[in-house]
Amino acid sequence: MKKLKNYIVVFALLFGMFATAEAQITEKPGFGKFAITNATIHTVTNGTIEGGVILINGNDIEFVGQNARITSDYTTIDATGKHVYPGFIDGWTGLGLTEISAVPVTVDNAEIGQFNPHMYAFTAFNPHSAAVPVTRVSGVTTVLSRPSSGNISGKAAVMDLWGYSPDSMAVRKSGALIMNLPSKGGGWWDNRSDAQIERAYKEDIKEINDFLDKARFYDEMMNAYEANPSGKTKPDHDPRMAAMREVLSGEVPVVISVNDEDAILDAIEWTKEHEDMRFIFSGVREGWRVAEEIAEAGIPVLTTTLYTPSRDYDNYQRPYQNPGIMMEAGVKVAIVSNDTENSRNTPFEAGYAAAYGMGTDEAIKAITINPAEMFGVDDKLGSLEEGKQANLFFSDGDPLEPMTKIEQVFIKGYKIPMVSRHVQLFDEFLDRDAVE
CATH class of the missing domain: 2.30.40.10 (Urease, subunit C, domain 1)
Structure with missing residues (x-):
């Protein structure tokens, strides 16, 4: 009986959600x-x-x-x-993948396992999400809807916010590969020694590097076969490795989430070992501390402005100034919501950056042409x-x-x-x- 009641509650929530969407x-x-x-x-x-x-x-x-x-x-x-x-572009959101966080059946932004490059957010995107009309009437017409979880979460999709199906809304089904690098940072809750933290970090990095080495080997085999298939046995299809080929060619960028100064510098060093891939950093809350290094690495960033400074001694203006400081250093910056329900606030995130040093023209570029160029859709948007x-x-x-x-x-x-x-x-x- 209890299970039946739970099902009834879930059904009622879903019915209400879709009824609301239809009524919009x-x-x-x-x-x-x-x-x-x-x-x-x-x-x-x-x-x-x-x-x-x-x-x-x-x-x-x-x-x-x-x-x-x-x-x-x-x-x-x-x-x-x-x-x-x-139309404005929100380059980092969960829009279309999450409806009601407290109701698991309406959340489809994560997969089991650490390496899922073959999982596409496009296939899970809900065109009838109640948050879609709310977002588009604010001037945000396109989003990068991203998955989460694991070391490699899957492929984010560039989606227009009008249509009746994911196919009719997709600008680019493979907008970016989402990757989460391990961090050396601990906290008051972490009782490991520095040596243990360093060892765990190196083990996690090695696991990612080994996966990428396997993907490169698979890509080499497929390239050799495709160049001259006559008399050769075609390599067995591996969906995970096959999904990495467009990443290794640089066609699809890799977005890495990093925030604090040390994590940003570690990520820059790691990317130097993988020059066949194209990278974008997301988050980058302390980018202002290492803006010159990011610019020298030639890595564009996706960042926000509405967050609390990372360190209690930092000036309260730093989050608002961060995009402008990185831009002045030569970094290509896109401003994003990093939200689902509040993807509609992307223009106001840019407004803070405009007021705190970036200027209106550059802030507009940060939510239009800059993300379009980063995700390879600037020929359309x-x-x-x-x-x-x-x-x-x-x-x-x-x-x-x-x-x-x-x-x-x-x-x-x-x-x-x-x-x-x-x-x-x-x-x-x-x-x-x-x-x-």
Whole structure:
């Protein structure tokens, strides 16, 4: 009987969740040909255009500039006084993989085992997550949805936030390989000696290196077979090793989570042993301490601004200053939410960095073209250019400011209904009737 009650509770939560998700869309998105006119267009890569025009034809941007010829088959949107930006990209989130943390059946971001390069977050992404509409109406149109757990967690996916299935939303199914290196750091709870900590660290690093050596050997065998298959026996298929081939070629980057100064320096030294791979660091909370070293290594970073300083004697401004300090040192920086429900706050994370030394233009790049370049999707996303995918929005002001209103979002050329659970609750309670 107790088990039955538990199942009923879980079913009720799931039913409520999906009912909420379905209730968020009250109209179908528009699609076809649109002309956004009289706008201030922030292209990101080619300056700002005053009184400009953007033509959208199907999925793509057809024209960006001034004095466009607009035929009668375009739906014209007058954006006088409005600002148009490329859709923002949150490059580090669990969106689509976690719905209700306390309900295990709604959490699908981890796998059993330490090495899972063949596991794809794309296959677990929930297009109908209640957090998706909440995020996209804030101007965040694309995310890197990442798995967690183990030394190699799996492949993160670059996902647009409009569609009815993971296939229809995927920009790149293999956006990045997620890796967690061991740390030498202990704590007050760790009663091991320094020698024991060092020995454990070296053993864990060796396990990762051995896995990568096996992957390289497999890749060499497959390359030799593919170059001349005649008369040769094809190597047995190994899904884990096969999934590493695009990583070893540098096609798919490896994201390593590191935060404190020593861990960052250790990770930099480790990456030097694997020059055939392309790396990105995430977290990097003490990046400001070793910004020159990160820049010299040529490793881009994914970082946030809303966290408590790592050390109690650090200035409270350091988290806000961190992205700007690394940028000034020559590091390519992308600002991310590192959250699921609050992926929508990515623009405000960038706003803090803008106010504390990074500047607005660079902060905008940190949530548009920079993550697009890191994950190899800058041919489609990250700026407003002819031929790119029509992911964009227009607002009544600076989108890094909380008081700015995002008025309309387009994703893959679809004019998205500006509806979410948050909007519905706001409308419901704004002018509520008095209740006796």
